[in-house]
Amino acid sequence: MASPRKLNCPLPDALWAALEARTRNTGETLDQAVVRCLGEALDLSRHSIFQISTSAALVKGVYQGAATVAEVKRHGDFGLGTFENLDGEGMQLDGNCFQAKGDGSVTQPSDATPVPFWVTTRFKADRTETLSEVRSWADLCDRLTKLRTSDNLVAAIRLDGVLDFVHVRTACKSAPGTDLVTAASRQKEFKFEKVQGTLLGFFTPTYARTINVPGYHLHLLTEDRKHGGHVLEVRAARLQALLHLTSDLHLVLPENEEFLKANLTQDPAAALAKAEGGAATNS
Amino acid sequence: MASPRKLNCPLPDALWAALEARTRNTGETLDQAVVRCLGEALDLSRHSIFQISTSAALVKGVYQGAATVAEVKRHGDFGLGTFENLDGEGMQLDGNCFQAKGDGSVTQPSDATPVPFWVTTRFKADRTETLSEVRSWADLCDRLTKLRTSDNLVAAIRLDGVLDFVHVRTACKSAPGTDLVTAASRQKEFKFEKVQGTLLGFFTPTYARTINVPGYHLHLLTEDRKHGGHVLEVRAARLQALLHLTSDLHLVLPENEEFLKANLTQDPAAALAKAEGGAATNS
Known part of the structure; x- marks a missing residue:
């Protein structure tokens, strides 16, 4: 040897x-x-999640950059987030970062681009399953729940396939301090049919709802890298589901004045449900 | 050079x-x-907190070891926690770990000792102040609040001096699954006068209350290493206060059946206040 x-x-x-x-x-x-x-x-020893800022801060309109795309890439190759002043939705797949903006375009942000919130991990599938005849977002969530082993661990989720229908929204750039519900009310929505792509994101336990968006939170990135956004509704005949279960969360809090002075004592659950769920029933 | x-x-x-x-x-x-x-x-780049398990899990009686004293020591030299089956209070000072048990004794647990919950950091003071005429626990909390810069960051706190009066409790070994409020109702209480010692622990933001004990959470370790416990009340003519402000939390979740299957969806704030506050007004 x-x-x-x-x-x-x-x-x-x-x-x-x-x-x-x-x-x-x-x-x-x-x-x-x-x-x-x-x-x-x-991150060889455990499956870790690295997270910048918190959902409680986002809800209060703390959108200033706390880190950069380069820092995100150092800590993971897969994840989601948003950009300074809530300028669109962030997707990270196979190491690359993408920005879906309110005008419908998707670009690759430079390494120096500031990000106020991001969740990333080094994705390695613990489980691989095929999901057939996914009828709706609610159906997808039920099917994913059967694949997880505990509601108390964060799971990273990747779904690949042809989406018969997918409805997404993208946040639009907002003035600093605009709360998330107000900002989300100005979001743009897009619907696609028969598009090859990936849904990527996380399941977060209820108890962590002040830290990350609780429940399922997925973003779309199409295979041609031209479309993306926060998933509100979906239908697919066949999706390959990859689950990466984690027990390790590394949380980095912003040190800017905006974060330090924000009142983060309220439970953001209701505001998050409204802002993140959006027009889910309107598909 | x-x-x-x-x-x-x-x-x-x-x-x-x-x-x-x-x-x-x-x-x-x-x-x-x-x-x-x-x-x-x-932990050279940032002031980090390393934490094993969550306050939500403790409240639900998840007391089985998720890590060991050795793992705690690898991630910090200062902190607090508890032991398997809630067998006393844990104190970590200048790299050494101590266990204050319900019988009033204090021992040094071996590196292999399992711990179900612990918060540790490499303590380096960002602020050093002298606090004179500390009249009560509430007064101490008010004085410490004036020394912090934000309610949204975790602060590690070390207070050294002669305690004119200090009232502590120590949890007593409980059957697995006993919830924290029930377990705490069987705690032992101890009062000391004119004792040289250290109060050590953390301030945790309200938004992190499902993760760690919110507000101020301090344990006592006397200088002779013979007494310790969770602080309920205190008076002191002069304390040296050291504050270490952190913006980085590394949370490791247990992977045992007990944690994975626990229902952690409730807000543990009321139970924590009851169990951790104990007989604070009875001093």
Whole structure:
């Protein structure tokens, strides 16, 4: 057997000091500590969700960038989010980020683009199933619930196939401080038939509703990368469902004045249901 | 200037693959990726809170170990928690963990000891202030609130000094599944006068009340390491207050059957207030 490859990398003094402090605290050798730290940071040890800001902040209209697309990409290759001033819906698939705007266009934002809210993970399917004859959004949610093992873990969800019908909305750029319900009332809606694409997103437990959007939250990205948005309604003859179950959430809170001063004490459940559910019954 | 020290460490193949995938996704060089990953894992880049399980789970009686004292120590040197079957109160100070039991004793749990809930951080004070004539728990909370900059960030808090009076409770070992309010009703209470010690713990934003205990949550550890517990009431002529403000929460959810099957949909605020507040007015 070949001997393992060796890392040969210069480290700043502060990092050496922190590594050495770690080995003193834990009794690990330096090599063990390096392997464990790299494994943690690269999410090898657990299936992790990395999240920027909270749903409670979004509901209160805290839309200023807390991180950038580059930071999102460092922590995952799959996920969803939104952009500064709620300028559209964000989709992240196979490592690339996309922005679906209120005018119906989809672009790839640069790495420097600020994002006020994003949820990302390194997607590896724990379960793969085929869903036949998906009749509605409610039906899809019921079918996905049967594939999950617990309502207390976050699940990342990817659905690929031909969508017989899909109804999406995209948020439109709003003035800073506009609350989410008001902003969502000006959203644009789009309907597509017979389109190849991916629905991507998350199931979030009810208890985490002040942190992330509770229940199922999926965005569309069409295979030609021309259309996308927040999914309100869907029908499909056959979808391939990939589920990635996680037990590890890394939450980064914004440090801007807007977030620090916001009143986030209210339960955002009702506002989230209104803003995120949108015209779901109107399909 | 001396050239920087080099890390020379063998890595498993899976870690090489993950590192290389990371550099492809982000455009970083291998050395840059290693430095950034180690910095993240060692919490150099941000002030992070690492948390095991949630307050919602504790309230529902999910007390089985989700991690160990060793894992707690890897992620922080300061914090609080509890033990399997709610067997006492946990304190972590300067890297060491302590267990205050219902019989009034304090011991140092082994690294293999399971913990169902713990909050830890690498404590570095952002603010240091002297608090004079602390008249009560309520007064202490008001004074600490003036030292914080936002109600939307978690703050780690350390208070050192002579406590003229301190009233604590310690949870007593309970049967699995006993809810927190019932378990807390059997807690033991202890009062001390003129004792040198440390109050240690956290301020948690209201919006995170399903995740952690909201508001101020402090445990006592006396300087002789003989007494400890969850603080209900306090008076002190002079305390040194150290505040460590954080914007980064790493939450690890248990993967045991007990957690996965628990009904965590209710708001635990009322139960937490009752169980954690205890006999605070009875001092």
